[in-house]
Amino acid sequence: MSVDTRTPRFDEQPALSMTKVDSDPAQVIVNHASFRVQLAPGQRARLRGAPAETARIPAMSGAGGGRR
Numbered sequence: 001m002s003v004d005t006r007t008p009r010f011d012e013q014p015a016l017s018m019t020k021v022d023s024d025p026a027q028v029i030v031n032h033a034s035f036r037v038q039l040a041p042g043q044r045a046r047l048r049g050a051p052a053e054t055a056r057i058p059a060m061s062g063a064g065g066g067r068r
C-alpha cells in the first residue's frame with residue numbers, strides 16, 4: 001500500500017484533470033513523442049550562415065536503437 005506523506009497545500013492542483021471526452025478508437029495515444037525535422041539543404045545553409053555548397057553530415061542510425 002502506498003501512502004502520500006506530503007503536506008497538503010491549499011493551492012495545490014491535481015496533476016491531470018480527468019475529464020471524459022468523446023474519442024476516436026482509431027486515434028493513437030503517444031506518451032512521449034520524439035522526432036527530427038530535416039530542413040532542405042538551402043534553408044539549412046541560410047540559417048547557419050554557411051555557404052550553399054556545404055557538405056551534408058548524415059545522422060547517426062543503428063539497429064540497436066538509441067536512448068529510451
